[in-house]
Amino acid sequence: MKQKLSIAVTIIAILGIIGCIICACSGPDSGKSEKPFYIAGNIPLTGPIASFSGQYSKGFIMGIDDACAQLGIDRKGFKTDFQDNAGQPTTAVTVMQKQLMSDVPDVYVSGTSGMSDAIIPEISRKDIPHFLVSFDAFMTRDNPLTFRVLPNFKIEAPLFLKFISGKDSKRIFFFTPNLKAYLEQSNKLILPELKQKGIDYKRELFEFNQKDYRPIAAKANQYNPDVIVISGYSFHLYPIIRALREYDLINKSAVICTLDYIDLLHGNTPKDELKNIAFTSPECEIPGKVQEFARWREKFRQSYGSLPSYVDAYAYDTARIIVDAHSKERKVDFEGIRSVMPFDGIVGRIDLDDERDLSSTLVIGYLNKEGVIEEWRAK
Secondary structure, X not given: OHHHHHHHHHHHHHHHHHHHHHHHHHOOOOOOOOOOEEEEEEEOOOOOOHHHHOOHHHHHHHHHHHHXXXXXXXHHHEEEEEEEOOOOHHHHHHHHHHHHHHOOXXXXXXXXXXXXXXXXXXXXXXXXOEEEEOOOOOOOOOOOOEEEOOOOHXXXXXXXXXXXXXXXXXXXXXXXXXXXXXXXXXXXXHHHHHHHHOOEEEEEEEOOOOOOXXXXXXXXXXXXXXXXEEOOOHHHHHHHHHHHHHOOHHHHOEEEEOOOHHHHHHOOXXXXXXXXEEEXXXXXXXXXXXXXXXXXXXXXXXXXXXXXOHHHHHHHHHHHHHHHHHHHHOOOOHXXXXXXXXXXXXXXXXXXXXXXXXXXXEEEEEEOOOOOEEEOOOO
């Protein structure tokens, strides 16, 4: 009897030792899954600016899905939360505050310019890598935790100058929004070059909510420019173009629009009203230039029932870059992002400069009189 009791005690003791060893090896988090990599988004998904960014979250989430599948990574390891700031800076601040209260993101994504400006200081104080969906020329320069994988005014400005030079222009007329980002591009990157070359120009500013552009079009007609440069959101560009057509300025002058013209091409705007106009563009928006983009557009359409623009494609590639960097470096900072550069995206080759900003080449597109998009080249 005593021998059986002794054996039982010995067995219990051994089991206890084994249990302690298992607990020690497992640690306090035993049985718990690893915390997902959390990406928070804060961009206009509704409101007038949504013509630019309304489908960004769809492209981004598709990018997470596809990157995980391609790299053999568990999709559950990534958590996304995209919220709508409706293009209002105060709403963007509220959205950010709510997101930070629930959990601190590993990466933050915000846009557009005014909304990002409102939250950059707080996101930077939290040491969170911050991807910007904005056009401002120098937005990443003074913020070492910011990145931008999107065409922007810094790499667009040289194309305006190239177009002006290619037309051997002597008189340039500018339609420019009275907004910080556009004024910065104009004042720092375009007008000084024209002054240096002795090219005459006239710039007319308009307000964000302006509706009637006929008075400015009348001034343009009186000025009789060789080239007209139109900046602004797509809901600015279309009424400006219509106002110019009243004076036949689309035919009398060479006209080039900013990147947002592409939104009109993808929207319901009658193509006849957009003909004979040049526009700045990423390579992927020129038919046949980036084959992968055409295949991806069809996949997006089948998934969401709508066609994406280059903005949504850059969202897709941004997400893939983040997943790739995290899988290799287990972190998404400047070194991690640079480790996967250059990156072969569906928009073409992507690389960042020393300011963590997109350095890829843009081109000039042109919707000709037949309604066909082609790449514009100086003759």
